Structure formats: structure tokens, C-alpha cells
Amino acid sequence: MAPRSSTPADARGPRRRTALTVLVWLWVGLPLAYGLYELIDKATQLFTN
Amino acid sequence: MRFEVLAPSRAVAPPGWSRWLVPPAALSVHLSIGQAYAWSVFKPPLESALGLSGTQSALPFQLGIVMLGLSAAFGGTLVERRGPRWAMAVSLVCFSAGFLLAALGAATGQFWLIVFGYGFVGGIGLGIGYISPVSTLIKWFPDRPGLATGIAIMGFGGGALIASPWSSRMLESFGEQRGGIAAAFLVHGVVYAAFMALGVLLVRVPPDGWRPAGWEPDQRSRPLVTSAQVSARSAVRTPQFWCLWVVLCMNVTAGIGILEKAAPMIRDFFADTATPVSAPAAAGFVALLSLANMGGRLLWSATSDLIGRKNMYRVYLGVGALMYLAIARFGDGSKPLFICCALVILSFYGGGFATVPAYLRDLFGTYQVGAIHGRLLTAWSTAGVLGPLIVNWVADSQEDAGRSGSGLYGLSLTIMIVLLLVGFVANELVRPVHPRHHEPAASARTPERQEAPDGTPQQHSG
Numbered sequence: 001m002a003p004r005s006s007t008p009a010d011a012r013g014p015r016r017r018t019a020l021t022v023l024v025w026l027w028v029g030l031p032l033a034y035g036l037y038e039l040i041d042k043a044t045q046l047f048t049n
Numbered sequence: 050m051r052f053e054v055l056a057p058s059r060a061v062a063p064p065g066w067s068r069w070l071v072p073p074a075a076l077s078v079h080l081s082i083g084q085a086y087a088w089s090v091f092k093p094p095l096e097s098a099l100g101l102s103g104t105q106s107a108l109p110f111q112l113g114i115v116m117l118g119l120s121a122a123f124g125g126t127l128v129e130r131r132g133p134r135w136a137m138a139v140s141l142v143c144f145s146a147g148f149l150l151a152a153l154g155a156a157t158g159q160f161w162l163i164v165f166g167y168g169f170v171g172g173i174g175l176g177i178g179y180i181s182p183v184s185t186l187i188k189w190f191p192d193r194p195g196l197a198t199g200i201a202i203m204g205f206g207g208g209a210l211i212a213s214p215w216s217s218r219m220l221e222s223f224g225e226q227r228g229g230i231a232a233a234f235l236v237h238g239v240v241y242a243a244f245m246a247l248g249v250l251l252v253r254v255p256p257d258g259w260r261p262a263g264w265e266p267d268q269r270s271r272p273l274v275t276s277a278q279v280s281a282r283s284a285v286r287t288p289q290f291w292c293l294w295v296v297l298c299m300n301v302t303a304g305i306g307i308l309e310k311a312a313p314m315i316r317d318f319f320a321d322t323a324t325p326v327s328a329p330a331a332a333g334f335v336a337l338l339s340l341a342n343m344g345g346r347l348l349w350s351a352t353s354d355l356i357g358r359k360n361m362y363r364v365y366l367g368v369g370a371l372m373y374l375a376i377a378r379f380g381d382g383s384k385p386l387f388i389c390c391a392l393v394i395l396s397f398y399g400g401g402f403a404t405v406p407a408y409l410r411d412l413f414g415t416y417q418v419g420a421i422h423g424r425l426l427t428a429w430s431t432a433g434v435l436g437p438l439i440v441n442w443v444a445d446s447q448e449d450a451g452r453s454g455s456g457l458y459g460l461s462l463t464i465m466i467v468l469l470l471v472g473f474v475a476n477e478l479v480r481p482v483h484p485r486h487h488e489p490a491a492s493a494r495t496p497e498r499q500e501a502p503d504g505t506p507q508q509h510s511g
Contacts, residue, residue, distance in 0.1 A: 028080060031244075036207075
């Protein structure tokens, strides 16, 4: 059987999945980055005081 | 009434689903429920607004941790049967409802409602949420189970990092009277519900027979990594489960030994030196310990994929004991040495939490690993009581005996070393599970597979 040629819809699938992956990692990553920033800001007091 | 959308069969991943979408689903739950460790932010406002003592204002948190252990232990089998989407939905509802009830309690001045809401109802959300993604992550990442569970359990450590400054700022803007506290609880409940919803919508279980592309199970003979399956009911009847229970309990108790007294400890150790530690610097030390606790969850759990679980716990317990010894013998002579040893101990504390699901999977298989993990978390609850009790009792008795400075902690540190050595011995006693505990092959199929209408094996890309 001849391989099915890819359609624009097929090409959109991986792009959508990549966009979804980026979006969901940002969803959890941004609050975590905020928490880490605040923590490191506080931790530096150990060396500045 | 049954919510079909939450049924395990509806959560089976479609072809092409990326497994890298599953850790964020787990993180959205763990980053939320990790807020529990930031409860102390609410203590002073509650004490002044409702006229409570320090012991009273700690009650919602304490009940929450007790409920975490109980719901993880008793709800684990249900979580395995109903699947991760159901479990995350239950966690979302309980955790958010807990905040909403607490908001009502704060608004009406009814402290019992805050205890019931945040502690009892919210605590169920903590326990179910904590174990909800474990089994699913292990199935998606059979090649790197330590890394996968490390990411999720790191999230529990990270939750407090987010909540602590966020809650403080909210109380600053809403005010620290009853109305302000109620508004803060209300916003927490709504925002956490929205944040956790991502996990409920995103989580998927792999289809029957799924494997990462290009990955084959390691055929080398590794006696502590089983291909058999053990049920939760059988697992608690094995010596291996109880050895791991002791290992986790000892490791957590030893970590709490530092965590509980970190700020006064570093100040006492260097009180009589040329460079005493100020209160803000001690707060910075505590923050650094939190960072080590969180980083250790990811770093050491991922390392366990390379060196094996038993070796990793040898490091946690053996090197941990040496670090305590170094603090006891030379800690007051060198601030960098004291800080480095404490950071290593705290990274091992976090690593111990994050590595244990993969250790359970190695010993008991994936069949009911989430439920077994839930039962093992009773060791955490025990250590949560035992650790502070030992440390505070010893510190008080040493103070009564007229000791000061680093002398206040000598006995505590010795007790921690002994506890770690007990854990080390328990880890050495871990052997492969006897085949009489293994499930027959037919009954060891996962619940998702039993309920899925079509169990055709599929190969998806990793």
C-alpha cells in the first residue's frame, strides 16, 4: 500500500501538541519561578547580613 | 451519581499523546497542595483576629497533615481503581472547598469551621492529591521513574515557596482582620481550583502495552527490580514494606531534626564567635534549606535511576549520618562547613521522599504502587510527630541542664545519627519480595485496562 501523503491537518497536529506542551509547562513553571525568585532573594540575606 | 468524564477509560491517552504533558498535570496538583507548608503565614493574623494561642492556630495545619496521611493510606486503593483524573478532581474539590469553608469560618469568627474546612476537608485533598499522579507517572516513564516522580514530589516542596510570599502579599493588601483573612482564603480557594483544573483536564494514562519509543525493558538481572506485581494488601504483609517504612521514617525524622530548629540552631552555634549570625541571616539560612530540600527531590531521585534505589538510600542514610557527625564535631568551628552539611542533609531529606515511589515500583511492580505509596506515607505522619518531639524535648532538657550554644544540640545530633543508622540497617535488610506475594498474571492487569473497552496494545512516541 502506498504511504498516505501528509495533509495540512496532519502537520498542524504536532505543532498543536508542541504549543500545548509549552503552554502547560509555562502554566506550572511561571509560578514556580516566582517562588524561586522570592526564595533566592531571601536566601541572599545569609550572605549579606 | 457517577461522573463518566472522570472514569478511568476516559483518561486513556489517544495516539500521539506526549508523555511530557503528564508531569505538568502532576505539578499543577502538587504545587497547589504544597501550600500546606506555608500555613504559618496565616498564624499571626488568625491569632490576633480571633484571639487564639499559637497552639490553637497550628491546629488546621496539624489536622491537615494527619488527614493527608490517613487519606493517602486508606484512599490509595480507591485512587488506583478510579484512576488519576478522578483522584485529581477529588483533590481539587476538597482542597478548594477547604479554603472556602475556612473563608466562611474567618468571616463569621468560627474557628472550628477553619479547622474543619482547611484541616479535615482540605487535608483529604492533600492526601488524595499527593498520591494521585504517582502510579501514572511511573507507567509513563518506565525508563526514568525516579526522575518522573521526583518532578512531581519536587512540586510539593515548591508549593510553599509560591504560597508563602503570595499569601503574605494578599494579607498585606486585604488586611489582617477577619474580613481580610476571609477574602484571602476565598481567593486561595478559587485560584487553586483553576490552577489544579489543568491537572484534571490534562492527565492521561498510557494505553495497554505502551512503551516509550525505542525503549526496551532492561534484560539484565537486577534482583531488586521485579517484573512481577504485588497488590497493596499483600505488600503490607511483606518485610520489605516495613523495612522501607522504617527507612522513610528515620530519614524524615533526621531531616526534621534540622528543619525544626534551623534558625535558632545556626544562631546558637555561632553565638560566641567573632561572626555571630543575625536574625535576617538565619532566615536566609532557612530559605536556603528549603531550596536544598526542593532541589534534592529532583536531583537525587533522578540519580537513583542511574545508581539504583538501594544505593541511593545508602547515600541518604550513610552520608547523612556522616554529615550530622561533622556538624556535631566541627560545626561550631566553621560556618561554611555547618551550612554545607545542613544543605546536604536537607537535600537527602527531600530526596528520600521523592525516591521512595520508584523504590516501591522496583520491589512491588506498578500494579498498585500508588496505593502502596499511600500506606507508606504513614511513616511520614509518624516522623512528623516524632521528629519535632525529639528535637524540642532534647533542646528544652539541655537548656534546663544549663547548656548553651552548640552544647544545646549535641544530644539531638547524636540521636539523629543513631536514627539514620537504624534506617541504614533497615535498607540493608531489603531483599526481593518472595514470589508467594506476587499476583497471578491475569489479575495483575491495571484497573484502567480492565475497564478500557479496547485493550489493543499501541506504540506511541515518547
